[in-house]
Amino acid sequence: MSATMARLRGRPFRGGVHPSENKELSWECRIETLPPPPVVQVPVLQHTGAPCSPVVKPKQEVRAGDLLADSSAFVSAPVHAPVAGVVQRETVATLPNGRHVKVIPIQTAADQPTPEDLWADVYGGEWPLDGVEAAEPSAIVSAIRAAGIVGQGGAAFPTHVKLTPNPAKPVDTVLVNGCECEPYLTSDHRLMLEAPRPIVVGALLAARACGARRVVAAVEDHKPGASAALRAAADGAAFEVIELPTKYPMGGEKQTVRAALGRTIPTGGLPLDVGVVVLNVATCAAIARAVLRGRPLTHRVVTVTGRGIRTPKNLLVPVGASYADLLAACGGLAPDAARVIAGGPMMGFSLGSFQAPVTKGTSGIVVLTAADVRAVEETACIRCGRCVDVCPLNLVPTRLALAARHKDWTMARRFHITACMECGCCAWVCPAAIPLVQLIRTGKVQMQKEAGA
Amino acid sequence: MTRSPHGPVPREAAVTASAPAPVAPAVSVAPGPHLHAAASTQRMMADVLVGLAPLVAVAVAQFRQHALFQMAIASCSAVVSEWLFARMRGRPATLWDLSALVTGLILALSLPAGAPWYAGAVGAAVAIGLGKAIFGGLGQNLFNPAMVGRAFAMISFPAALGASAYVSPSLGIEAVTSATPLTAFKMSGQVTPIGPLFLGATNGSIGETSALAALLGGLYLCFRRTAPWEIPAGAILAMGAAALPGLAGGGTTWTLAHDLSAGAFMYGAFFIATDPVTSPLTPRGKWIFGAGFGLLVAMIRRFSGYPEGVMFAILVMNALVPLINRGTIPVPVGGPAPQTR
Ligand code: SF4
Numbered sequence A: 001m002s003a004t005m006a007r008l009r010g011r012p013f014r015g016g017v018h019p020s021e022n023k024e025l026s027w028e029c030r031i032e033t034l035p036p037p038p039v040v041q042v043p044v045l046q047h048t049g050a051p052c053s054p055v056v057k058p059k060q061e062v063r064a065g066d067l068l069a070d071s072s073a074f075v076s077a078p079v080h081a082p083v084a085g086v087v088q089r090e091t092v093a094t095l096p097n098g099r100h101v102k103v104i105p106i107q108t109a110a111d112q113p114t115p116e117d118l119w120a121d122v123y124g125g126e127w128p129l130d131g132v133e134a135a136e137p138s139a140i141v142s143a144i145r146a147a148g149i150v151g152q153g154g155a156a157f158p159t160h161v162k163l164t165p166n167p168a169k170p171v172d173t174v175l176v177n178g179c180e181c182e183p184y185l186t187s188d189h190r191l192m193l194e195a196p197r198p199i200v201v202g203a204l205l206a207a208r209a210c211g212a213r214r215v216v217a218a219v220e221d222h223k224p225g226a227s228a229a230l231r232a233a234a235d236g237a238a239f240e241v242i243e244l245p246t247k248y249p250m251g252g253e254k255q256t257v258r259a260a261l262g263r264t265i266p267t268g269g270l271p272l273d274v275g276v277v278v279l280n281v282a283t284c285a286a287i288a289r290a291v292l293r294g295r296p297l298t299h300r301v302v303t304v305t306g307r308g309i310r311t312p313k314n315l316l317v318p319v320g321a322s323y324a325d326l327l328a329a330c331g332g333l334a335p336d337a338a339r340v341i342a343g344g345p346m347m348g349f350s351l352g353s354f355q356a357p358v359t360k361g362t363s364g365i366v367v368l369t370a371a372d373v374r375a376v377e378e379t380a381c382i383r384c385g386r387c388v389d390v391c392p393l394n395l396v397p398t399r400l401a402l403a404a405r406h407k408d409w410t411m412a413r414r415f416h417i418t419a420c421m422e423c424g425c426c427a428w429v430c431p432a433a434i435p436l437v438q439l440i441r442t443g444k445v446q447m448q449k450e451a452g453a
Numbered sequence B: 001m002t003r004s005p006h007g008p009v010p011r012e013a014a015v016t017a018s019a020p021a022p023v024a025p026a027v028s029v030a031p032g033p034h035l036h037a038a039a040s041t042q043r044m045m046a047d048v049l050v051g052l053a054p055l056v057a058v059a060v061a062q063f064r065q066h067a068l069f070q071m072a073i074a075s076c077s078a079v080v081s082e083w084l085f086a087r088m089r090g091r092p093a094t095l096w097d098l099s100a101l102v103t104g105l106i107l108a109l110s111l112p113a114g115a116p117w118y119a120g121a122v123g124a125a126v127a128i129g130l131g132k133a134i135f136g137g138l139g140q141n142l143f144n145p146a147m148v149g150r151a152f153a154m155i156s157f158p159a160a161l162g163a164s165a166y167v168s169p170s171l172g173i174e175a176v177t178s179a180t181p182l183t184a185f186k187m188s189g190q191v192t193p194i195g196p197l198f199l200g201a202t203n204g205s206i207g208e209t210s211a212l213a214a215l216l217g218g219l220y221l222c223f224r225r226t227a228p229w230e231i232p233a234g235a236i237l238a239m240g241a242a243a244l245p246g247l248a249g250g251g252t253t254w255t256l257a258h259d260l261s262a263g264a265f266m267y268g269a270f271f272i273a274t275d276p277v278t279s280p281l282t283p284r285g286k287w288i289f290g291a292g293f294g295l296l297v298a299m300i301r302r303f304s305g306y307p308e309g310v311m312f313a314i315l316v317m318n319a320l321v322p323l324i325n326r327g328t329i330p331v332p333v334g335g336p337a338p339q340t341r
């Protein structure tokens, strides 16, 4: 009801921005499979939570899908071998977000599945609906845990944790997030077009696991093909598809839940607090694969795009392939490439080195040219309040940045610094080009450190 | 957080056995977001200049060379002062953000056609110096620089900028042979017809005479989101509310429409009160600010000895901005953040 009201008022959530999307660069590109690189490097920590400990030894031979590392912690997810090969000595890699993690390299064996077989194994083939009925809720959760599934939209939170029933916080709705609001990225879009069926089946399985009665998929209205594909794939199952207005950051959990269901997640809370579990479309497909085929999460679709890459593509890649492998598969960087971003251009991290491995949460690589990354020099805040107008959470970014600059934590708290989701709308719009998000992010970390000390 | 320092870093070749080595462009590392709206302070200021165009056109049509003279004096003085004060503070001059030019022009448009050259020159210099530079430059000032400059000039040269200064038949311009509509009404209860008052065929500061021009330029600014629409909206509503008691008392032929069209009200509401630096940050704050401005103008016109109150209303509301900002901290979507500790 209130969702209808919100849509009638034409304001699905407050604030937000409309950066140029540039999705047409890779919009039409069918998902291609990346030929297995000679070596993959599988990080033992690809999620929010506890890192895993290796269960394999160097020189050990592994098959695709074999367990590589696991943890006994609840909030953690095991990692598996994406390719058959031989385990090498552990090394350390730096992920795009700056974190150093242990990685298990695997020397790829010569004998690998053909692209067709790989596609059939991961997203192709049949996805029978009666598999949903047959599955026990607790068995679904353990299959998800065993398959190492984490949120593939970016935050990479272990999915089994979200789906484990909690009597204190019952779930009534599974919200399938197909918004993909970051400019440039098209991996979710292509997945919805080319493999809608596992998404539907996975979402229904998730609903069964957590006891939700309603399954709703939210897709931005500039992707009518994707919503149509999902509707067709639902094939009579209790699976709703709703189209939401296109606006950044529609894919943020708070914004999608607000726009699609009319519920407001409390600050500092989770969708669970309003009876919702939000799952990215790729995560749903991974759930279907884990439960129906007993296969772990080892591959994902990554968009490689931007005017700075020669041939934009949507690639099905093994987790652990390096960014360099992906860039090379797309013809390499164009001469005017100026910035390489892991993730989307609004919230992603720019890369200085391309040796980092792709993880379960990597949705895209965007290569911008010098013309895209306008060299803007920071000038003085003119207190225009545009940052306030666009903040989807109704914060006062300029004051948060000021508080962070002066390390004035009382002021930072008064202006609710911890509520910021770092979506980047404020910095996008700021006429003075103040690095608001960076200041706020650093401020949050420092404030926490000092509070802990 | 271990991030590479900003600036170009050597790119490692993205090579595999299967692909040729691409040429090596310089790839830079910087914090996100990596896209930016095509907005800049300079663009906003340029927008204000575009928005001022109708007012400038009316001013020139009406006061001819005298209008050009006032605008030239104040603008030049403002730009030169900006450069001088930046040098004194050892900062790079920020002439290209156009803010000094805007300040000078806003000030010029609030002067009478016959003002002596030093009124505009000193006013603009004070606007930049006392109004802005001593606070720490653009973005740091509490009061609208143009209004600081005008107030200073008015106190220093009362004869040159007071109500009587508006009547100077020697200029050879028809409009300036009689008192401004607000003065005429205040002193002798004489009501100017609404037509000329709205279109701008009356006496007044060179940029304020045409409410229509201010409305056109102002709506352009609101449409471009260079000016927040909440401030003029609040001002007009407050002016309307202030006119209510008058209606109940039977009223005069001086109507709300006269109040809105006369003097610098429209000019002030759309161009001066909307100065980003000296107005509140949040939409709610902007409403309050606009309403307070409108109310003050109405009060000063009605109850004080001055015929017009835009300048004082702006300065008073400017002083209240920190208070308004403190009182209008928005509640985040989803409620206040849980306080740790
Ligand atoms: S958008 Fe930028 S210049 Fe405007 S108030 Fe916010 S921080 Fe200041």
Ligand code: SF4
Pocket (backbone or CB within 6 Å): A390, A391, A392, A393, A394, A395, A396, A397, A400, A419, A420, A421, A422, A423, A424, A425, A426, A427, A436, A437, A440
């Ligand atoms: S980054 Fe934070 S402060 Fe800026 S718009 Fe997003 S939520 Fe608001």
